[in-house]
Amino acid sequence: MTRKLIPSLRAAAALALALLPGAALAQNGAAPKSNGDLIAKGEYLARAGDCIACHTAPEGRTFAGGRHMPTPFGTLFTSNITPDPETGIGKWTADQFYGMMHTGRSPDGGLLYPAMPFGSYTKVTRADSDAIYAFLMSVPPVRQPNRPHDLKFPYNNRQLILGWRTLFFREGEFKPDPNQSAEWNRGAYLVEGLGHCGMCHTPINALGGNSESQAFQGGLIPMQNWYAPSLTSNREAGVGDWTIEEISDLLRTGVSRRGAVYGPMAEVTYNSLQYLTPEDTRAMAVYLKSLGQEPPSPATSTVPRAESSLLLSLGKTVYDQHCAACHGAQGQGKPPHYPPLAGNQSIQMSSAVNPIRMVLNGGYPPGTAGNPRPYGMPPFAQTLSDNEVAAVVTYIRTSWGNRGAAVAAAEANQLRSAPLD
Structure with a gap:
């Protein structure tokens, strides 16, 4: 095993996002004082939502889309979300952007495929949606047409998504739990909403959906062949016996005295979690530690x-x-x-x-x-x-x-x- 410096994929521009004034605004919920503050807040929230991971292709222009996403149903290609008026979202209004985040529909009413985590993003508040919209409108526009998806029959029929939505989609902004602390609620908002952690850490069925009753119970990530461990089992990634500091360190730095992140989770930490404030990763840790922890069950060997x-x-x-x-x-x-x-x-x-x-x-x-x-x-x-x-x-x-x-x-x-x- 060797020690090696990994070069930054986005160099100084990425590091500059770490703790802009918008980070504090996003944390304490204060209203932005200027359009610059709103953009900075949106930049921070876009990091929290890890928008760059899907909407930037390898070696591609930032947020210009075109990243291929293999699924059991065929290949999806992510969309251009730069403010280019012809190929991006330059003609969208803040209302239309919020509608897409909240309902999973494009401005023309078209149904989005659930690879876009609108099941989680529906929890994002209107204020945070407006901030993300302001940030995306401020990035350099890129004229890059969206590639059509390459899906197998019958999954290329978008109307089938109506059935999927009936089974698996529940529209609605995040509602704070009055019985919990503000810190716990902030963590729940980030984990369940912007962070869309359940997309990987909840078992996915044959229809590409999941059940609230199995939330955060872990499962194999389709097509990637990595296992996203259960966050509710102390025999997997359950953190019931971790300290808040150990959980927060792992989220923000990728390593702690209890372990390290690799595979898809390493990408999440690199693109998103390392840029969150210590207050926000602590809030996430508080929420994660509060999840019901199943007791460990004895292992059984399948080998004679x-x-x-x-x-x-x-x-x-x-x-x-x-x-x-x-x-x-x-x-x-x-x-x-x-x-x-x-x-x-x-x-x-x-x-x-x-x-x-x-x-x-x-x-x-x-x-x-x-x-x-x-x-x-x-x-x-x-x-x-x-x-x-x-x-x-x-x-x-x-x-x-x-x-x-x-x-x-x-x-x-x-x-x-x-x-x-």
Whole structure:
């Protein structure tokens, strides 16, 4: 494992967004004193909503769209949200922009596909919507026509979205809970609304929808083959026994003494969460810690005992050779740079997708202001066989008091061809 500086994708312009005056305005809800203040507030809120992640294609112009988004139903292409009057949203009014955010319909009444998280954005207040609109109207316009979606039949019929909306969409702004603190309500607003955390951390069914009764219970992210862990289970990413500071640190910097973020969550931290104020990430931590925490359930192995014993023996050999130097002979790690594996919830989840992918593909936490030189893990896909990957993951999941289940070589083989982005 090597130490490496990850270059910023958006250089100084991205860093300049960190804590503009609008950040404080967004935090305390004060009315902007000028159009400049409104734009700054909108800039901060657009970061909180991670708009740049979808509406900016790799190597593309900021907010010009064109990013392809593979789904089980075909490929969607994100839209141009720069103020270009012909190909972007330059002719939209603030009312129309709020209508799109709140109802999931374009100004002409067209139905948006739910890959645009209007199920969460409907909770955004009118004041915050107006601020985001003001910011988007201030960015450089880009003349770039929107690409048509490439969806399979019958999903290319937008009228089918009416049925989806009936099942899964509930329109309405966020309503503060009078029984909770202002800090808790701010965190709930960010997590459930602008942050749209439920888009990944809630199980998605065959229709591409989810149920409020399963909110934040975790699930496999379609097409990406990463598992977004449950936020309500202490056997996954539940944070019931984390401190508020540990949760807030992980959100804002990507690392803490309890672990680090990788994969899709690293992108969220890089593009969005690192730019939030400490007050806002603390509010999110307060809300997340309040979610009902399910007690851990015992793991069950799907691998026969004799084969499991062989896996453990081979796994220890692989671990001692490739992993112990950074993560410690007893899995204690060297936090925050090399996460501990002993007692690590993400290692012991029922789904072994994430630890298998980390062994195969390696990765880095995001480069953030709080962790500008992240330590990374090299890929072992070209070094280890499927049997060796399964063995070392099994060893890590079942050693040092960990209670994860054994994994099979077939699982490692299946994930070798998983997309890297």
